[in-house]
Amino acid sequence: MPEKNAPQKLPSKDFSRSLLRWYEEAARDLPWRRTSDPYAIWASEIMLQQTQVKTVIPYFLRWLAAFPNISSLAGAPLDDVLKMWEGLGYYSRARNMHKAAKEIMDKLDGRMPRTYKGLLELPGIGAYTAGAVCSIAYNQDVPLVDANVKRVFARILDMEKPVEQTAAAREIRGAAESLIPSGKAGLFNQALMELGALVCTPKNPDCAGCPVSLHCLALKEQTVDSRPVLPPKKKTQALEVSAGVCVRDGKILIQKRLPKGLMAGLWEFPGGKLNSGESPEQALVREFAEELEIDIQCGEKITVIQHAYTRFRVRLHVFWCSMKEPAQTPALHAAEEIRWVLPKELDGLAFPSADRRLIQMLMKDGVPV
DNA sequence: TTCCGGAGTT
DNA sequence: AACTCCGGAA
Incomplete structure (x- = not known):
């Protein structure tokens, strides 16, 4: 038996x-x-x-x-x-x-x-x-x-x-x-x-x-x-990234990615990868200075968004922020274009899915004036 | 010449 | 899951 x-x-x-x-x-x-x-x-x-x-x-x-x-x-x-x-x-x-x-x-x-x-x-x-x-x-x-x-x-x-x-x-x-x-x-x-x-x-x-x-x-x-079935994927890399929702007069600063490379041409909230030993807040201030040449005041943390895509696992730390000197004009280093937009305009633009999830959250909870 | 997969150990 | 580091493929 x-x-x-x-x-x-x-x-x-x-x-x-x-x-x-x-x-x-x-x-x-x-x-x-x-x-x-x-x-x-x-x-x-x-x-x-x-x-x-x-x-x-x-x-x-x-x-x-x-x-x-x-x-x-x-x-x-x-x-x-x-x-x-x-x-x-x-x-x-x-x-x-x-x-x-x-x-x-x-x-x-x-x-x-x-x-x-x-x-x-x-x-x-x-x-x-x-x-x-x-x-x-x-x-x-x-x-x-x-x-x-x-x-x-x-x-x-x-x-x-x-x-x-x-x-x-x-x-x-x-x-x-x-x-x-x-x-x-x-x-x-x-x-x-x-x-x-x-x-x-x-x-x-x-x-x-x-x-x-x-x-x-x-x-x-x-x-x-x-057989054997090949392993699902290559090794994924963990990434810590900061992004800032920079508000001025009820409008939000977004930038368009360069036409080449990862997620080319999509709009995103400015920010970037954390350097080793850096806090998310420090990284955010540094990235705004490097990429847009503006000094920001990093505000409250909005949320942390986890997102996985080919080869990477991203943890996106999102903060409210504002320009220390509102008259500054952002420079273009890592972006093709920048724009100040009303929250309702965000829907009509193409964002990576992690940013899109953030937008949904912002629309639900509102944007401070 | 660089790139990528392999096959074991830690 | 990360690391090793070679050797065949591109």
């Missing part, structure tokens, strides 16, 4: 059997697959981060010849270690390994930690490397999720969420763990990664030659090409 509240649909046991059968034949013969020395496995996994197999092979062999064990690595001068790494890039990997080797000698009696948790404590070892050493070197039933494995499961499970999301990551880790054939985690994990590297590739996957195609939901649904 199937579990009533099974957390998800998982492939059957046959998935793992088919995968392992395929791996026996298809596995590439790589130097680090001929050893179970945790130190060598560790070194290979670190080198393989961000680096292609064919590049790593000669480095791996040289490295083991130069530093055959943890003690020799720990005892070597950092300069020699870096020299041995020369050309591999990401030199903090080498620095971290050296540091970790010294920690192992100093605090751990010269023995690699035997547990996942213990491995995580070492510099440069995260979830991936700890899982690799535990499963491949110690054959503990620990899952291993790298980019290959993520891609494989995004397709096998036909996942609609980007694999970057923590919920998706948990799901993948859960699937990877529950499919481990007891006592064979090392082979199983390597088989998953090999499948991702040789068959279930990012582009043009060889579904016809895939040993687990019968279990692949994405293949069934014909969504292989859109």
Whole structure:
């Protein structure tokens, strides 16, 4: 009887059997697959981060010849270690390994930690490397999720969420763990990664030659090409911005943005980004001085408007303000045009949506004379 | 030559 | 989520 509240649909046991059968034949013969020395496995996994197999092979062999064990690595001068790494890039990997080797000698009696948790404590070892050493070197039933494995499961499970999301990551880790054939985690994990590297590739996957195609939901649904789903967006940047509603004789000062760039040609309330360490009020006074060459008196805060748009999350601090010397004529530096308008005229002009929301608020609450 | 994506750690 | 920093693409 199937579990009533099974957390998800998982492939059957046959998935793992088919995968392992395929791996026996298809596995590439790589130097680090001929050893179970945790130190060598560790070194290979670190080198393989961000680096292609064919590049790593000669480095791996040289490295083991130069530093055959943890003690020799720990005892070597950092300069020699870096020299041995020369050309591999990401030199903090080498620095971290050296540091970790010294920690192992100093605090751990010269023995690699035997547990996942213990491995995580070492510099440069995260979830991936700890899982690799535990499963491949110690054959503990620990899952291993790298980019290959993520891609494989995004397709096998036909996942609609980007694999970057923590919920998706948990799901993948859960699937990877529950499919481990007891006592064979090392082979199983390597088989998953090999499948991702040789068959279930990012582009043009060889579904016809895939040993687990019968279990692949994405293949069934014909969504292989859109799995994994790409992350929703790039990283968004938080921006703190001030804007001033400058009033004179019942009219409001607005400016038209330059015809090029972001939100070109739209009208807006003058203001600008906060410099580091600056208060919203200080920024507002500075921006009016820089962009319009007028001295303002910053008044009461009207509101804070939050607005998100492509790549940015803006917090707009809005203040009432007035010119210290009402006779001043604003200069044009960051704008194409400025205008004094009655509140009711605002409706007929084009504003960015954050400013538009502010206008709605002003119309509701009224503008001081 | 610059730009952007990648894959792991923190 | 931010950071690293390389290497292939543009």
